[in-house]
Amino acid sequence: MTRPYAPGYRIPTDLLLKAYASGVFPMAESAADPEVFWVRPETRGIIPLDEFHTPRSLKKAIRKHQFDIRFDFDFEATIDGCAEKRDDRRSTWINGPIREAYVQLHRMGHCHSVEAWHEERLVGGLYGVSLGRVFFGESMFSRQTDASKTCLVHLVERLKERGFVLLDTQFTTEHLKRFGAIDVPRGKYEKMLAEALKGEAVFFP
Numbered sequence: 001m002t003r004p005y006a007p008g009y010r011i012p013t014d015l016l017l018k019a020y021a022s023g024v025f026p027m028a029e030s031a032a033d034p035e036v037f038w039v040r041p042e043t044r045g046i047i048p049l050d051e052f053h054t055p056r057s058l059k060k061a062i063r064k065h066q067f068d069i070r071f072d073f074d075f076e077a078t079i080d081g082c083a084e085k086r087d088d089r090r091s092t093w094i095n096g097p098i099r100e101a102y103v104q105l106h107r108m109g110h111c112h113s114v115e116a117w118h119e120e121r122l123v124g125g126l127y128g129v130s131l132g133r134v135f136f137g138e139s140m141f142s143r144q145t146d147a148s149k150t151c152l153v154h155l156v157e158r159l160k161e162r163g164f165v166l167l168d169t170q171f172t173t174e175h176l177k178r179f180g181a182i183d184v185p186r187g188k189y190e191k192m193l194a195e196a197l198k199g200e201a202v203f204f205p
Helices: 014-021 056-063 077-082 096-108 147-162 186-196
Strands: 003-004 025-027 036-037 044-048 070-071 111-118 122-129 134-140 167-168 183-184
Touching: 003 122, 014 096, 014 122, 025 096, 044 186, 056 147, 056 183, 070 147, 077 111, 077 122, 077 134, 096 111, 096 122, 122 147, 134 147, 147 167, 147 186, 167 186, 183 186
Parallel strands: 134 167
Antiparallel strands: 003 036, 025 036, 044 167, 044 183, 070 111, 111 122, 122 134
16 A cells, blocks of 8 residues: 655654554655655565574675674665665665655664675665664665675674564565565564564664
8 A cells, every 4th residue: 555745745753653663664766756655565574583594605605704794884875875776776766855764763763774894895784764673674785795695694683682573674575585584464464563563672782
């Protein structure tokens, strides 16, 4: 289910948090489109934390310690990296109002980044919203092989350590399925969400 948002209008952070708490999130048709619409999928993607799977080849790559993993070190650079055009993606759903809203959520302590740095250069990362004991993954990017995948592994490790119980991926992709992502019906997801919003988990520091 989608509903348009006023073009060029700012997204109030309190409205955004209420939307996440009810299973709704915003998207845009493209970076150039000032409109935002709200999405409530019939089927929701999640990664069960206890069933997260790290491919063997990625485990070998991680053991090489080629990346310096940082949390919330440069959030704005991370969201900008996620919005970049790539050969496999010529447009992005991260427009001006969305970027502004998530930067504000970050300043409020509700939005976080996991970043892969190599030789003091940001080469990959991901970001998402933290609410209750839920982490809503938003987007990820990679400028170097295995960078974003390594960030995902470190994200899951942190979520487990900090008492999170639900990792929302919004949708599933073949890429995420390699790590254990599954689809759940909306009704089941919303029950899981309601339970996970009870209590509080602190992502950072």
